[in-house]
Amino acid sequence: MNVLLPNAIKEFTPQQEYQIHVFYADSLFQNQRYSQAENIYKKALDLRKAISRNKKKTQSLTSTECGTETDLKYQLYLCAKKRQDYRNALHILESIPQRQRSAKINLALGEMYHREKSDSNATACYKEVLKENPLAFQVIIILIKLNVKAKEIINIVMNVPNAPKIDWLPTWITAKSMLYSPDTSQAVNLFKxxxxxxxxxxxxxxxxxxxxxxxxxxxxKKALPVFKKAFSANNNMTYSGMDVYAACLAKENQVKELEKWANKLLPICEAGELSPEPWIILGYYCFQTNKKEAKAIYFAQKACFLSENSTEALLLKGMIRMEARNHIEAIGIFTEASQSAPYRFEAIKSLAEAHMTDNRKAQAIATANSAFRIFGPTPRTLTLFSSVLLAEPEKPSNKKNAKTSLEKAVRLDSGHLPAVYLLANLYIEEKNIDKAIEVLTKALESESNNKLHRMLGDCYTEKNDHDKALHHHNIAQKLDVNYRSSSEASQRLEQQSSRTGNIESSLELDEEPQETDNEVDEDETDNNIWSDTES
Incomplete structure (x- = not known):
């Protein structure tokens, strides 16, 4: 272009000059020179408007010559978006008349409105996309998350003229709607x-x-084998749900499985992976192995940047900040997670626990009450409410109300261990050993672990039943030895990986990424993400 300007280009017709500007802008865009590309696209747009005003037939432009005016505006939008000038990107798209907005334009508009928290405008745009492309599954999920009812979405997709009629589609839409609601048990049944x-x-x-x-x-525990089967059969390596799988592995302390996936996904992340799920896997692995905070927060921050603060990325980041005793920041992170995904119990529970840790008891109780309003009296909400009350044991009514709630939780699910442990301890404090034994023994029907057997052993010791006490303590010791042997094996694997460079390879992370409005600098992916940050 510099060769042609300013004199040689005058030899071309206006149409040719316009085409040259578009080609030049396209090449700048492909070379990631977005500001320059934007300027040239604007000049091309001005040229097109000038040509359109000229009524000479020989100087008219057809829509096939370097696209339409809408195509140029879409490219201008992409330039602004790449420069993170989202206000200007939205303004450009809004300048396109409604009758000229294709599904692509409406999808982009929906994304911009969504970013600006203009949910009603975003919903309207996404619905227009669906009317043109009824099988746009990702748009269906976005509309569900924007609280559009499943029936309304089904009505749109099933009444698009000439659209294929798929018998399972209404069930799938309803299942997804239940997945992003407090009634996830219905989602389980529909997916089955x-x-x-x-x-x-x-x-x-x-x-x-x-x-x-x-x-x-x-x-x-039921989720783990389902996830394992899903991703072992996933030859195309789509990442949907892998972030939740990582959280599930971490919650069940499946470090070896996390390590396997970390090894598998590390090269993908080194190559600049733009999906957040692999980064969340790496974050959970680092967090679970010796609490490597600097590495884990880097991966969590990267996932937040790539996903625009997805719930799983926020929950991971909040847990890391809690481990670092940065309670105030963790509360802010968990608050954002609970607001963006109010159907997620983990977000509300984490927020309540963060308030308790920071000695904000009133806020913790308010958060526990909000869980009741959203999910109803379930074993999890009853246990959360009880744990908040027990944070103030000096109030006699708190213990009484907590015990009542825990007894209800255990009646609903005798194998809900968080409730079982709390209730058994309350009975032991009251010297009601028989009730404690009853609750613990009932829980053993669902799961056998060292903590249950150890508590039962202590109860039988209190009753001077030494044979039963010895029996349960022996089982607890055996289970504990197996657990420690597994942990030691995982540590040996990690040490071997460190020596061979299998995990601690390439991409050096010099320091924890700064948390700015732009989150993570893309260039930082060239750093050693596994090597230790300690000097």
Missing amino acids: QLLSKPCFSESPEIMSSLGQALYYNGDY
Whole structure:
């Protein structure tokens, strides 16, 4: 272009000059020179308008010559978006008349309105996309998260003229709607129903969704094998649900499985992966292994940047900040997570626990009460409420109310261990050893672990039943030895990986990324993300 300007280009017709500007702008855009590309696109747009005003037939432009005016505005929008000038990007898209807005334009507008928290405008744009492309599944999920009812979405997609009629689509939409609601047990049933259909019997996407529904419902142990099957069958390596799988692995202390996925995904992240899920896997692995805060927060921050603060990325980041005793920042992070995903119990529970840790008891009680309003009296909400009350044991009414709530939780689910432990301890404090033994023994029908056997052993010791006490302490010791042996094996694997460079390889992370409005600098992916930051 510099060769042609300013004199040689005068030899061309206006149409040719316009085309040259578009080609030049396109090349600048491809070379990531977005500000320069934007200026040239603007000149091209001015030239096009000038040509359109000229009524000479020989100087008219057809829509096939370097696209339409709408195409140019879309490129201008992309330039502004790449420069993170979102206000200008939105203004450019809004300047396109409604009748000229294709599904692509409406999708971009929806994203910009969504970013600006203008949910009603975003919803309207996404609905227009769906009317043109009824099988735009990601748009369906976005509309569900924007609180559009499943029935309304089904009505739109099933009434698009000449659209294919798919019998399972209403069930899938309803299942997804339940997944992003407090009633995740319904989602579990619907996804199981879909998996029973021959076309979905081995579908990684449906299995992953079922795993997410089980996890959101608090059935972590049931979710693990479902996730494992989903991602072992996922030959195309789609990442949907992998962030929740990582959280589930961490919650169940499955460090070896996290390590396996970290090894697998590290080269992908080194290559500049733009999906947040692999970065969350790496973050959980670093957080679970010796609490490597600097590395874990880097990965969490990267995931937040790439996902524009997804719930899983925020929860990971909040947990890391809690571990670092940065309670105030953690409260802010968990607040954002609970506001963006009010259907996620983990976000509300984490916020309540952060308030308790920071001795904000009134806020903790208010948060626990909000869990009741959203989810109703479930074992999890009852246990959360009780744990908040027990944070102030000096109030006699607190213990009484907590015990009543925990007894109700155990009646609803005798295997809900957080409630079992708290209630058994209350009974032991009251010297009601028989009731403690009853609750603990009932819980053993669902799961056998060293803590249950140890507590039972202590109870039988209190009753001077030394044979039963010895029996349960022996089982607890055996389970504890197995657990420690597994942990030691994981540590040995980590040490071997460090020596061989299998995990602690390439991309050096010099320091924790700064948390600015722009979050993570993309160039920092060239740093050693695994090597220790300590000097």
